[in-house]
Amino acid sequence: MLLELLISLIIGATLIGIGVHFIPVGGAPAALSTSAGIPTGAPMITVGMGITGILAASSVIGQSDLIMVLYGAVGSMIMISVTMFFSNIIHVFGVGVPLASSNFEKDPLTGFNQEGYVSPGTTGHGIPTISFVSGLIGAFLGGVGGSLAFSSIYIVLSNNLQYSLVVNVTIATIFSLLLFFIVAVMASYNIGGTIQGFYDEKFRKKILPGTVSCFLISVILSIIYVFVIWGLIYG
Amino acid sequence: MDIIYNLMLVAFMGLLAIIAGMFEDLESDVASTSNPNSQVQLAPQVGNLHKLFNRAVSGEPLLVGTMATISGAICYVLLTLDYPVILVLLISAGMATIVQVIFSISSYMGRITSQALYNQPLFLDVLHKHLPIIAAHAFITLFSITTLSYIMVYLLNPAVALTLPVVTMLMGLTLGSIGSAVGDIHYGAEKLYQSSEFGSGIAVSSNGNITTKSALGSRSSIDVVNFCSKFGGPITGLCFGIIIFLNFWIFLVFGITGGLIVGLMIVLLFLLLNIILERKARLTYGKYEN
Numbered sequence: 384m385l386l387e388l389l390i391s392l393i394i395g396a397t398l399i400g401i402g403v404h405f406i407p408v409g410g411a412p413a414a415l416s417t418s419a420g421i422p423t424g425a426p427m428i429t430v431g432m433g434i435t436g437i438l439a440a441s442s443v444i445g446q447s448d449l450i451m452v453l454y455g456a457v458g459s460m461i462m463i464s465v466t467m468f469f470s471n472i473i474h475v476f477g478v479g480v481p482l483a484s485s486n487f488e489k490d491p492l493t494g495f496n497q498e499g500y501v502s503p504g505t506t507g508h509g510i511p512t513i514s515f516v517s518g519l520i521g522a523f524l525g526g527v528g529g530s531l532a533f534s535s536i537y538i539v540l541s542n543n544l545q546y547s548l549v550v551n552v553t554i555a556t557i558f559s560l561l562l563f564f565i566v567a568v569m570a571s572y573n574i575g576g577t578i579q580g581f582y583d584e585k586f587r588k589k590i591l592p593g594t595v596s597c598f599l600i601s602v603i604l605s606i607i608y609v610f611v612i613w614g615l616i617y618g
Numbered sequence: 619m620d621i622i623y624n625l626m627l628v629a630f631m632g633l634l635a636i637i638a639g640m641f642e643d644l645e646s647d648v649a650s651t652s653n654p655n656s657q658v659q660l661a662p663q664v665g666n667l668h669k670l671f672n673r674a675v676s677g678e679p680l681l682v683g684t685m686a687t688i689s690g691a692i693c694y695v696l697l698t699l700d701y702p703v704i705l706v707l708l709i710s711a712g713m714a715t716i717v718q719v720i721f722s723i724s725s726y727m728g729r730i731t732s733q734a735l736y737n738q739p740l741f742l743d744v745l746h747k748h749l750p751i752i753a754a755h756a757f758i759t760l761f762s763i764t765t766l767s768y769i770m771v772y773l774l775n776p777a778v779a780l781t782l783p784v785v786t787m788l789m790g791l792t793l794g795s796i797g798s799a800v801g802d803i804h805y806g807a808e809k810l811y812q813s814s815e816f817g818s819g820i821a822v823s824s825n826g827n828i829t830t831k832s833a834l835g836s837r838s839s840i841d842v843v844n845f846c847s848k849f850g851g852p853i854t855g856l857c858f859g860i861i862i863f864l865n866f867w868i869f870l871v872f873g874i875t876g877g878l879i880v881g882l883m884i885v886l887l888f889l890l891l892n893i894i895l896e897r898k899a900r901l902t903y904g905k906y907e908n
Contacts (some may be wrong), residue, residue: 431795457881479817499905504821577785
């Protein structure tokens, strides 16, 4: 039982780490339309996305694992799509800039050329379609990872402890939320600044070391988690 | 009957989320909390002394999350003592607002005195003028988040299986992350650099050259909030409201499997809307000309 928990925590946390790399993050420069991407830090948007996923997963508690995991993924995807869309609305109507990035020449989905639409002295603004799709993939992976961790912790607790439903869900929520905080900070250190999703050159350089480092930190975190939960049950 | 009751509650939650999102973004603008604050911090170093408020110690999600947790914890304690609900919500939001105001004072003084090296003075009139505005916005935000969480935990059927302080923390963190990802662009890219040409991103070379003069005298952060309340704030509120509404609505109306399918369709709809927006912006604005 604890071994299953360990494996699902490792898979969940690694998926969160890979998912963060897919999210187009622009950081503080994006809030000034100096760089393309979501205008906040990677850990901040990941935490917001993860919480929505965990809330969605906890609203179908008692259903099968698959349904909980899928609900988590859909909840995260809804959050990230609405946020990116409204962020783009402010870029277009509030700042008056078209959505473009100088990190790639042509958007493969829409076929829009990027050159000429990026204002001089910047590396882009807003979230172009290919980065938007990449953000959706990131939210899917992050949502699956977070709700996998959430549901596995919840199931172990509810099978072995006599606490009420609310206590079990609260413990599972806080534990899985902490995974987002730690793994997202790891991933954002690896990214180091801005990234525009899987079509960006930088992504290809960063994804492999990112995955390995996220896997390693997941293993350490998961072992600590299993010890804490073992202590809760048998301590 | 149950579903109508739930749907009305979810619609009310969406409304509360819109108010919370709007005022949270405006509070972060008037107190200069989030990402664009890097420019307010940088301005004295490149010779632009200013009378803007300056308060950024952590990311916006962590600040809003902390304050909402304080409010939720006080609310939870007072509810167990059987006080009337409306009174409890008001008192808890009020007490958390006091904490936020104290934080704002110490944070402003600390940030500005650290820039004494660049001759940036600490203006007491900035403190006197801005604190009531910060407190008012923070109170509305915290009251809305606490009420929203109260509805989720105690009124919704089936309720969210979490305790009140945890739900307020989750809502605060999410709201902060949306507020910093959406509304701040209007403050950072447009209002801080209003003297530069409209319709262009801010070049790296002009970082720190923020607009410090207003129509009449020095610009204060109250001018900023007046500007952002016309577009950035309401859009942030709408974004948070839609997210909260959709997350509960799809599950209530379409059941478990239907909810999943409708959720995915909504995501695809937003992708389509984004493509239309991108295309429209390109056709309207065209390429940059030297």
